[in-house]
Amino acid sequence: MEIALTYDPRWGYTPEGRTPFWASLDTVEYVAGLLEETDNTVLLVKADDTLEFRLREIANRPSPPLVFWLNEFTPTESGKDVFTVSVIEKVGMMHTGPGSEALGIGLDKEATKDLFRRLGLPTPVSYVVYPGDYSPIYKNGHWGSYVIIKPLLQGNSRGIDDSSVVSADDLESIRERAERIHREFDEPALVERYIGDENAEEFTVPMLISHDGRVAELPITEIDLPQIPAAQGRFRFLTHDIKDEKYYLKLPVDLPPETIRKVYSDARSIIAGIGCKDMTRIDIRGDSTGLYYIEVNVNPGKNRFSYLTTSAYSLGLEYSEIIALIPYQAMLKHGLEPPGKLTELVKPIMALFGTGTLRQ
Numbered sequence: 001m002e003i004a005l006t007y008d009p010r011w012g013y014t015p016e017g018r019t020p021f022w023a024s025l026d027t028v029e030y031v032a033g034l035l036e037e038t039d040n041t042v043l044l045v046k047a048d049d050t051l052e053f054r055l056r057e058i059a060n061r062p063s064p065p066l067v068f069w070l071n072e073f074t075p076t077e078s079g080k081d082v083f084t085v086s087v088i089e090k091v092g093m094m095h096t097g098p099g100s101e102a103l104g105i106g107l108d109k110e111a112t113k114d115l116f117r118r119l120g121l122p123t124p125v126s127y128v129v130y131p132g133d134y135s136p137i138y139k140n141g142h143w144g145s146y147v148i149i150k151p152l153l154q155g156n157s158r159g160i161d162d163s164s165v166v167s168a169d170d171l172e173s174i175r176e177r178a179e180r181i182h183r184e185f186d187e188p189a190l191v192e193r194y195i196g197d198e199n200a201e202e203f204t205v206p207m208l209i210s211h212d213g214r215v216a217e218l219p220i221t222e223i224d225l226p227q228i229p230a231a232q233g234r235f236r237f238l239t240h241d242i243k244d245e246k247y248y249l250k251l252p253v254d255l256p257p258e259t260i261r262k263v264y265s266d267a268r269s270i271i272a273g274i275g276c277k278d279m280t281r282i283d284i285r286g287d288s289t290g291l292y293y294i295e296v297n298v299n300p301g302k303n304r305f306s307y308l309t310t311s312a313y314s315l316g317l318e319y320s321e322i323i324a325l326i327p328y329q330a331m332l333k334h335g336l337e338p339p340g341k342l343t344e345l346v347k348p349i350m351a352l353f354g355t356g357t358l359r360q
Helices: 025-037 051-059 084-091 100-107 109-118 135-139 171-185 257-274 307-313 319-333 340-345 347-353
Strands: 002-007 041-046 066-069 126-129 146-151 165-167 189-193 201-209 215-217 221-223 279-287 290-297
Touching: 002 025, 002 051, 025 041, 025 319, 041 051, 051 084, 066 084, 066 319, 084 100, 100 109, 100 257, 100 290, 109 126, 109 189, 109 257, 109 290, 126 135, 135 171, 146 171, 165 171, 171 189, 201 257, 201 307, 201 347, 215 257, 215 347, 221 307, 257 279, 257 290, 279 307, 279 319, 307 319, 319 340, 319 347, 340 347
Parallel strands: 002 041, 002 066
Antiparallel strands: 126 189, 146 165, 146 189, 201 215, 201 221, 201 279, 279 290
């Protein structure tokens, strides 16, 4: 099977001594090697302003390749990145992973919260502050004792630091923080009730999704908040500076069985509502008032020590199997016959879909 592998031309190699970043040429080489070892032919495609032209060229072949997009975003001449898969969709090619609509919902924190609310799931109350219009800060009621201010469209805790949590009645500090986000990211800011008292908890729920809609529930992972340095001496939450270190992950979680069942059930509803494919991760925070759904990672991190891979390792799965699942499921989705070696490689991970359920 021929597979076109897209990558971002801005990527470089991971510095020596560091775990390879996903957004790196290390990943391009690893995935290309894995695909070739499983009897696929790889065509590397640089994702830049010429991406649409390049894809149209190969789309006209008698047997167009499957496109495996490694880079979620592609740079453009305008300076604004676009979803790589949106270009692939425009050309009309077969591709791995979710579509641009699902990615768009997951990227927009308020759109994600709207979905939670439509599903009847608890999520912190919130509002959006757009550049140049700070009236929502003064119009909206504020909740509890603190709020957290985040960039609306950033992932990996970018834009979240020690000063992100402020008193709910300190409207000028909320405005100052929102203005900082506007300047730094050129996008709206989200103001959200901060979930976190002396009983604060945080969990992430990784899930695998088959091409026919079956779901395998990987073990829920706890963010061990006492391991995280306290911001301003009292608040514990993940900032961008420590997000990739992963020393704070805790398996298995200490949650009642009925809570675990409810979380997995809610996660299934979220997956169906957004249209997640292959794998996803849902973030939850809790305090003495209950558990609240925060975000959905429609395209979760997939480096060797991400939240999802760490959870999968606890079941004895290997990194190669996790990555191979992506093209394997895409081939099945598009009615293609996967090579025998690829099918053999993913057997351990596909066994999790036998009943559609994996309990802790």
